[in-house]
Amino acid sequence: MKKTASLLSRLKTPLVILVLLVIWELCVRIFKVKEYILPSPIVALKHLFLAQPDANYNWLLHIRITLMEIALSFAVTSVMGIAIAIGIAWSSAIKKIVMPAFVFLNSLPVVAIAPLLVLWYGYGLKTNILIAFLVSFFPIVINTTVGLSEIDEDLLDLVKYLHGTKTQIFMKLRIPNSLPYIFTGLKISSTMCVVGAIVGEFIASDRGLGYIIINSQYTMDSPPIFAGLMLVSLFGVMLFGLVAAAEKLCMPWHFRAKGSD
């Protein structure tokens, strides 16, 4: 009984998406919405899998480019973000100087500098990875730093009393303690990486799903836009799911505690 309930709750999101898709398809058919305004999901998917008379995109190529941008920028963001956060947390002097700047930068609309990066580095993969990196970088650094700093003072005193070295405190106390914060940061950044890659492709690219979306907009060709949107959303959800799965693997105790509640 309990098992079916948990299965149902796990299937809730896909079910909701499926229901929304069905409603969308029905609405388009019943109200005979014109295709350039709102194509039905089936029409959009047809564009993805079947050759079309007018606009033929090499979907596999574009998917590969976008996936590569997302994957690389997310890898760089997470590794560098966590490493820098450890550096920040290691020295309170660095923390005092750097943290206010990072919090400040995080509250700015970082995406706005995308055209500047295009001007500096030209069109293409590297620029888009850089944009996605910059957009997603600060949430990870800030979250990880907070996680590394918010330690039970009594525990810290105890370890210091036992002559624990700074490295030991980091390895045994601070880093395990920061894991929930790191994963929250990774989740935020995973969505932002996708956003960054797509906006980068809007502004400066001749390849990728963002390019397909913007290019089809010029020709008012809606089905590829929707196909592109579906794929982008899918990648976003997949990356998010990947992070959530890693979270469960890395800190099973966190979920066990929750489950017993």
Add this chain to the structure above:
Amino acid sequence: MKKRGTLVGKILPKLLYAIVAIALWQALIMIFKVKEFVVPAPLAVFKSLFSGEKVAENTWWVHISTTLSEIAASYLFTAVVGFLLAILICWSKFLRAVLMPIIAVLNSLPKIALAPLFLIWLGYGFAANVTIAIIVAFFPIVLNTTVGLDSVDEDLLDLVRYLNASKLQVFLKIRIPNSLPFVFSGLKVSATMTVVGVIVGEFVASSQGLGFLIKDSQAMMNTPPMFASLFIISGLGLGLFAFIGLLERLLMPWNSRKEGGQA
């Protein structure tokens, strides 16, 4: 008296930082003879702002007021409708069951990718950009407010029920005041997102506004207006942020007093 002292003490160092940073920037550009299409000198940026010349076929004022009105319109809608929707969701079990899963799904999608679609539906300009910004910034407020309305001390609820309080009273006296910290953190997240939404909207679908200006200057390799716009956009974002902070302190003085005590 003491309050004013701390205010000056807070702003003065920041102002000094900014002045030193700008001076350093100007010096570096002059020493290393950096070309203007790479990084412009701050003086060149100021000149482009105040020379009164038209940029991207409009005066600066037109671009700034376009972006500002888009931010204001979309943020106002996001904040008010988001808050009211959250109350409805919390009020009615039926609405919650129907809407919450949809909102959770929509919130996890990269909504900014929808921008070109609104261009097709609504055409260039104000309406499309405001809609994009709303779509991008709307869900954090709804989700945050709903969590705030929900996380009420159960004992308190029992007590009030025992006293035969109406549902309306529970909302007005307990749930809504309790949700305020959550509402404000949602408002802050949405403030940045609104600015992002408006700017990306202007990148994709506009013929005026600061986002359009940035993109237009990029095509011309004309960096001074680009940097000037970036600074103004940051200023607008921070201004909105500060405004929310002020509102927060006015509406929940008890919260900021507590914070002040901790610091």
